Amino acid sequence: MGIIDLISASLLLCSLPFFLAGTLGLLRFPDLYCRLHALTKADNLGLGLVVLALMIQADSFQVVIRLLLTWLLVLVAGATVAHLIAHQAQQDGHQPWRR
Amino acid sequence: MSVVTFRWSRFILRLGGCLFLWWVLTGGRASSWLIGLPTIALALWVMNRFPQAPFWPISVAGLLRFIPYFLLQSVRGGVDVARRAYSPTLPLDPEIIEFPLTLPAGRPQMFFLNSVSLLPGTLSADLNGTTLKVHVLDRKVDPQLGQLENRVAQLFKCPLGSEK
Numbered sequence: 048m049g050i051i052d053l054i055s056a057s058l059l060l061c062s063l064p065f066f067l068a069g070t071l072g073l074l075r076f077p078d079l080y081c082r083l084h085a086l087t088k089a090d091n092l093g094l095g096l097v098v099l100a101l102m103i104q105a106d107s108f109q110v111v112i113r114l115l116l117t118w119l120l121v122l123v124a125g126a127t128v129a130h131l132i133a134h135q136a137q138q139d140g141h142q143p144w145r146r
Numbered sequence: 147m148s149v150v151t152f153r154w155s156r157f158i159l160r161l162g163g164c165l166f167l168w169w170v171l172t173g174g175r176a177s178s179w180l181i182g183l184p185t186i187a188l189a190l191w192v193m194n195r196f197p198q199a200p201f202w203p204i205s206v207a208g209l210l211r212f213i214p215y216f217l218l219q220s221v222r223g224g225v226d227v228a229r230r231a232y233s234p235t236l237p238l239d240p241e242i243i244e245f246p247l248t249l250p251a252g253r254p255q256m257f258f259l260n261s262v263s264l265l266p267g268t269l270s271a272d273l274n275g276t277t278l279k280v281h282v283l284d285r286k287v288d289p290q291l292g293q294l295e296n297r298v299a300q301l302f303k304c305p306l307g308s309e310k
Contacts, residue, residue, distance in 0.1 A: 064228060065224055065228055068224075068227065068228030068231040068232060069228075069231075071231040071232065072227060072228075072230070072231035075231060075236060076231070076236075076238065077236075077238065078240075080240065080242075080269060080271065080281040081238055081240055081283065083263075083269055083281075084227050084267070084269055084281075084283055085227050085231055087263055087264060087269070088220070088223040088224045088226075088227045088264060088266075089224050089227050089228050089231065091220060091224065091264060092220060092221060092223070092224025092225070092228075093224070095220065109170065109173065112170055113170055113171060113173070116167070116170055116171060117171070122260075122264065123260060125263075125264075126259075126260035126261075126263040126264055127260060129263050129269060130259055130260070130263060130269075130270050130271070133269055133270070133271040133272065133281065134271065134272050134273075136271075137271050137272040137279065138272075143240055143241065143242055143281060144238075144240060145240065145241065146238065146239045146240075
């Protein structure tokens, strides 16, 4: 196992707690708005780490760009969908949970 | 400010962008265009149905300054929300704040809205005219939205404060 493989493996391992946190937040957080925070931010970071791990394994520049684009598209889609859901919740009069 | 109608230059630019995106994503496999071309046609049709806001090009220098800031903030945002999700006491103190947007309409505003949702502890919930409702996870943390607005303004080289 080369040094590149080692770095890739570490990055993949680092991504796991964030994917878990996204799901944990979805289950534990008290309302829709807080759950959207967990899903957008934690999963995006997890996916970013996976993409980074795969990028250093890529054997062509096109694959690197493709991975980067995949991450960016997921970022944009995630943020947009989160906003649309929050927007609709506002329209429907959902009050945010307060401590 | 006049309402912009169909323009060929914009159409060609979008068509080129979509074709390039699909080509990169699929590695240019011939059979993939069977899905790609109808999807692109649909995408262009949808884009054309949206109200056309004035076009703000991205400045390369602004982009180079924005990327490291964005990456760092994304990591901070992910770590912050993960910490709250794992903590047994669930340290959340959310509320909805109102932020007066001073970025011009169109791409700068859309870019700002999406960035807000990816930054630590903030989620753009609703845009009403120039007032953005932002859901914050912890009201004791300063969301630093003004700083983000400045950076987005640098990115598009657009003025702040002029509501057009």
